Amino acid sequence: MAEKLYIEALREGLREELLRDEKVFLLGEDIGIYGGAFGVTKGLVQEFGEERIIDTPISEQAITGIAVGAAVAGMRPVVEIMFFDFLTLAMDQLINQGAKIRYMFGGKAKVPMVVRAPMGCGTGAAAQHSQSFPGVFAHFPGLKVVMPSTPYDVKGLIKAAIRDDNPVLFAEHKLLYRVKGEVPDDEYVLPLGKADVKRKGNDVTVVAGSIMVLRALEAAKELEKEGIDVEVVDPRTLKPLDMKTIIDSVKKTGRVLIVEDDPVSFGWGAEIAAGIVGSEAFDYLDAPVKRLGGLDIPIPYNPNLERHAVPQVEDIVKAVKDLLR
Amino acid sequence: MELTAEKKLWMYRKMYEIRCFELEVDKLFKANMIWGTCHLSVGEEATAVGAIAALEKDDMITSTHRGHGHCIAKGGKLPQMFAELLGKETGYCRGRGGSMHIADIETGNLGANGIVGGGIPIATGAALASKMKKDGKVTLCFFGDGANNQGVFHESLNIASLWKLPVVYVCENNQYGMSVAFKKSTAAENVADRAAAYNMPGEIVDGNDVEAVYFAVKKAVDRARRGEGPSLIEAKTYRWLGHSKSDANVYRTKEEIEEWKKKCPIKRYRAKLVEEGVATEEELDKIEKEVEGEIQEAIEYAKNSPEPSVEDIADGVYA
Numbered sequence: 326m327a328e329k330l331y332i333e334a335l336r337e338g339l340r341e342e343l344l345r346d347e348k349v350f351l352l353g354e355d356i357g358i359y360g361g362a363f364g365v366t367k368g369l370v371q372e373f374g375e376e377r378i379i380d381t382p383i384s385e386q387a388i389t390g391i392a393v394g395a396a397v398a399g400m401r402p403v404v405e406i407m408f409f410d411f412l413t414l415a416m417d418q419l420i421n422q423g424a425k426i427r428y429m430f431g432g433k434a435k436v437p438m439v440v441r442a443p444m445g446c447g448t449g450a451a452a453q454h455s456q457s458f459p460g461v462f463a464h465f466p467g468l469k470v471v472m473p474s475t476p477y478d479v480k481g482l483i484k485a486a487i488r489d490d491n492p493v494l495f496a497e498h499k500l501l502y503r504v505k506g507e508v509p510d511d512e513y514v515l516p517l518g519k520a521d522v523k524r525k526g527n528d529v530t531v532v533a534g535s536i537m538v539l540r541a542l543e544a545a546k547e548l549e550k551e552g553i554d555v556e557v558v559d560p561r562t563l564k565p566l567d568m569k570t571i572i573d574s575v576k577k578t579g580r581v582l583i584v585e586d587d588p589v590s591f592g593w594g595a596e597i598a599a600g601i602v603g604s605e606a607f608d609y610l611d612a613p614v615k616r617l618g619g620l621d622i623p624i625p626y627n628p629n630l631e632r633h634a635v636p637q638v639e640d641i642v643k644a645v646k647d648l649l650r
Numbered sequence: 651m652e653l654t655a656e657k658k659l660w661m662y663r664k665m666y667e668i669r670c671f672e673l674e675v676d677k678l679f680k681a682n683m684i685w686g687t688c689h690l691s692v693g694e695e696a697t698a699v700g701a702i703a704a705l706e707k708d709d710m711i712t713s714t715h716r717g718h719g720h721c722i723a724k725g726g727k728l729p730q731m732f733a734e735l736l737g738k739e740t741g742y743c744r745g746r747g748g749s750m751h752i753a754d755i756e757t758g759n760l761g762a763n764g765i766v767g768g769g770i771p772i773a774t775g776a777a778l779a780s781k782m783k784k785d786g787k788v789t790l791c792f793f794g795d796g797a798n799n800q801g802v803f804h805e806s807l808n809i810a811s812l813w814k815l816p817v818v819y820v821c822e823n824n825q826y827g828m829s830v831a832f833k834k835s836t837a838a839e840n841v842a843d844r845a846a847a848y849n850m851p852g853e854i855v856d857g858n859d860v861e862a863v864y865f866a867v868k869k870a871v872d873r874a875r876r877g878e879g880p881s882l883i884e885a886k887t888y889r890w891l892g893h894s895k896s897d898a899n900v901y902r903t904k905e906e907i908e909e910w911k912k913k914c915p916i917k918r919y920r921a922k923l924v925e926e927g928v929a930t931e932e933e934l935d936k937i938e939k940e941v942e943g944e945i946q947e948a949i950e951y952a953k954n955s956p957e958p959s960v961e962d963i964a965d966g967v968y969a
Contacts, residue, residue: 427968
């Protein structure tokens, strides 16, 4: 076990898959010698060459479509979209083509591709470079959606995503890139569709994804001082979604807060809330299901406004206390 | 470059097969046996057949919403095609795709597409896969004149040329994007003129002359296979019938349609084959009879095929 940054663990996962399978290749804007806008692919072009670490023109729709075509023709492309917001430019190829091809063709084609994109605010990049909306993609049949929160998870899940025979959207919160965590030295792959209990507790369940897992864990530490025992559940993949782990946790605690970085209205938190109240966990609820998420606004530039646009540790602390009132 | 008699007769047969297929689809549609919509390529048979005749068996294509002809020319089986149009379990897509999504990965047909221009980057990506795998395959990308104004056309052709990908872009310019005339939609005089912007060869060809299409595409395919990069070929042709099943043809005149019918690619080729002594009228009649028989058998197969089961409705969403 060694302490590694999220970005290093992610890069290691990519590197191991590039070494393992020659069908795997990366393509995206500035991912070669520049190493990607956030440095995820740094050093890979030196090791694997320009044929497998491909710098593309600024053409998100074509890059994504090229990945679809290459995948159908037997390769395993991994696309980097420079900012999550730019996925809107690639929607036709990702949704109408990549996600639907297999079903439309009667189950006779495979589209093994990954689209990675850094999301989230907290860097002052304003409205067109800061939004988190992985929940949108979970709405489309045919896609899988992954949003790892720790260095351990990101490595194991990128490897699983690359090996999966379906198009996978891989959402990386950019504030996570510099977060450290334990990563095993030996090879491992994590399954898609398995939630992880990041902290055990008995009083309240906090279901949090991506960056919100870290904030929920910090909030749990503070609440512990006041004798409140919080369980933090990280779905890790939105699609497939492991409701069972969430339901089991709620049955134990009887109270649940869902925290997402997506705008809260019509967000994935609502899907999980509905899953809880529609399950046997309903009978165990001692308080209404509570949700926290981004405000219904584009991400603002001013640092103080930006901070208030999405849930922070203190918001989670307050919401948990409200649940226990 | 010479065409063998065998290849010429194959081209005649395939064009006739497409014509019969489309006219039967029209009948089935009018008889309410086909659900939804479909886009027929009557009058455009020479572009599909001439272009695909220039490919090797293992080469790949991407097709369009007007894709029945491409599928047939690429070796698609008529019974499975009719079955798909009738929404049957035995269809190419198990009744999940219909007219706009027929694909046959096994014969290298990466699929028709309901999105105008949607197949252009997919073909480009398939060509990238071939380049990386060094499998020697070429991908042929069909699209219409409407697609040449989609942004992804520009993005894809730029990349294909930059990376010297083994892909050939074949624009079937049938003069109308649904109802809007080519001249009203496109600032360039010809689609092929746009090739210059991507530093690739651009060629205009008579899309109703199957051999002309063949030779133009063959040159481009050979070039692509040699690793010299993509080409853009514009085949000028005409769709005789409406855009889709709801089209009353209010945007063009009967005279215009009749003018183009005089340039029927099948009649023209028939006359040429007889004149050249490749086949007699009787021999060509025999081919036509055979094709008509196959079409009827295929329709029977489709009619007698089972409906997909509702229990399996979610099959194939994920691998």
